[in-house]
Amino acid sequence: AQSVTQPDIHITVSEGASLELRCNYSYGATPYLFWYVQSPGQGLQLLLKYFSGDTLVQGIKGFEAEFKRSQSSFNLRKPSVHWSDAAEYFCAVGPMNTGFQKLVFGTGTRLLVSP
Amino acid sequence: DADVTQTPRNRITKTGKRIMLECSQTKGHDRMYWYRQDPGLGLRLIYYSFDVKDINKGEISDGYSVSRQAQAKFSLSLESAIPNQTALYFCATSGEPNTEAFFGQGTRLTVV
Numbered sequence: 001a002q003s004v005t006q007p008d009i010h011i012t013v014s015e016g017a018s019l020e021l022r023c024n025y026s027y028g029a030t031p032y033l034f035w036y037v038q039s040p041g042q043g044l045q046l047l048l049k050y051f052s053g054d055t056l057v058q059g060i061k062g063f064e065a066e067f068k069r070s071q072s073s074f075n076l077r078k079p080s081v082h083w084s085d086a087a088e089y090f091c092a093v094g095p096m097n098t099g100f101q102k103l104v105f106g107t108g109t110r111l112l113v114s115p
Numbered sequence: 116d117a118d119v120t121q122t123p124r125n126r127i128t129k130t131g132k133r134i135m136l137e138c139s140q141t142k143g144h145d146r147m148y149w150y151r152q153d154p155g156l157g158l159r160l161i162y163y164s165f166d167v168k169d170i171n172k173g174e175i176s177d178g179y180s181v182s183r184q185a186q187a188k189f190s191l192s193l194e195s196a197i198p199n200q201t202a203l204y205f206c207a208t209s210g211e212p213n214t215e216a217f218f219g220q221g222t223r224l225t226v227v
Contacts (some may be wrong), residue, residue, distance in 0.1 A: 009155070034215070043119070043205060043218035044158075090157060099146055099165070100209050100216045101173065105157040 002027040004093050006106035013081045014114050021076040021109050023065075023091030033074045034092040034103070035065055044090065050074065051096055061085070086113045118142050121206050121219035128196050128226055136191045136222050138206030144217075146210070147189040149173075149181060152203040152221070161204075164189055196226040 003026045013019050025031060032051045036044040048059025055067040065076045074091060088110045094103035119140045128134050140147065149161040160173030162181040170183055178200060182190045193200055203223050209216040 004157075036218075041220070043220045044207075044216075045218070046215045049215060096212075099163070099212050100148055100207065101160060101163045101171065103160075103216075105159075107155055107157040 002031070002093055002095075002104050004091050004104050004106035006089075006091055006109050008109045009107070010110045010112065012112040012114055015083050016080050019076075019078045019081045019085070019111070021089050021091075021111070023074045023076065023106060025072050025074065025091070025093040027072075027093055027095075030096060031093045032096045032103075033065075033067060034094075035059065035063070035074070035076050036090045036092065037061075037087045038090065038108075039087045047076070047089075081111075081113055083113045083115075086111055117220065118217050119206055119208055119219035121204075121222050123222060124220065125223045126225070128224070130197055130226055132196050134193045134196055134224070136204055136206075136224070138189045138191070138219055139187050140189075140206075140208040140217070141187065142208050142210070142217055143186075144208040144210050145186060146208060147183070148207045148209070148216070149179075149189070149191045150205045150207065151175060152205060158205065161191065193224075193226075196224075198226045200224065201226050 005024045034049045035047040048057045050057045088108045091106040122137045148163045150158040164170045164183045180192045206219040207216040
């Protein structure tokens with residue numbers, strides 16, 4: 001069965017510092033990978049997704065993620081964090097060519113940004 | 116206006132009461148979903164629907180029911196609410212496979 005692990009429950013980063021959020025997955029075939037962000041009081045917003053092609057994916061708000069098949073990882077990065085990036089981040093994995101009903105979400109990483 | 120609208124945004128109800136959470140979307144998508152979010156557990160799928168006549172159970176459907184009144188409307192009901200159904204509930208909609216899902220802002224439900 002597919003699974004997603006986000007090993008960090010909370011991360012605190014200083015404003016202007018770089019950020020990396022970890023995501024490891026278990027899946028038998030080529031996965032379809034997402035990162036979503038949930039700002040306080042808001043629904044989930046798609047940051048980026050990967051399903052084929054270049055393994056370095058660019059998303060909105062200056063985020064990027066790199067798919068590493070050998071490490072079963074899809075880590076999210078941002079070179080310089082802004083206070084508005086404080087939110088909860090979810091990684092999700094699913095099989096290609098199916099709907100969202102097959103998607104498995106990680107437990108989330110809460111990002112705190114210090115001044 | 117939001118693409119996916121959930122009502123109510125917050126609700127407190129008593130154990131044993133019936134409650135309905137409503138979701139409407141303006142994306143024109145056929146696929147709609149109800150998720151539950153609990154701290155430390157991420158999002159778990161309750162029910163999903165591919166069209167008005169196609170409704171399916173998700174991972175945690177026990178204690179819940181749904182109704183797809185129209186392409187744009189998908190309601191979640193708790194027939195007899197219990198305290199462990201206290202959670203944040205999200206509705207989402209998506210188009211064809213390999214496209215993104217759009218989420219509502221969530222309904223925070225507390226069962227006392």
